[in-house]
Amino acid sequence: MDISQRLSFFAALYKVDEQPDLGMWMLYLTMIALCVIVYKLGFAKKLPLGKSLVIYLFLILGCTVLTFLGVFLPIAEGLVVAALILIIYKVRLNQQKKHELNAK
Structure with missing residues (x-):
């Protein structure tokens, strides 16, 4: 059984099977970046x-745990989809607010 065929997209992109040290660090940094983006777009509030x-x-x-799961499961891909959905939501929300202000 070839392990490279079971890797998720980002794990295969970073060649985790060929270069495990660099690939896992790249996957880890990608997970952190995507989690921060999703958190900021969807859940963040003004805090001290x-x-x-x-x-x-x-x-x-x-994200450490998510990175190990993300080698074989599409965790990062799901975070990308969540980020895109939240970006679309925020853009539409801003357009709606601008439209309501112009209508008044």
Whole structure:
């Protein structure tokens, strides 16, 4: 059984099977970036600096587990889809608000 055929898209892109050290770090940084984007677009509220640091610390620790799961499961791909959906939602929300302000 060839393990490279079972890898998720990002794991195959970063060649985790050929270069495990560099590939896993790249996958880890991708997971962190995507999780931060999804968090900021969908869930972030204005918090004091200390609380924000704690949230981001736990977000980064959680990405460690997600990275190991993301080698074979489409975790990063799901985060990309979630980020795209949230971006579309935010754009539409801003357009709606501008339209309501212009209508008044």
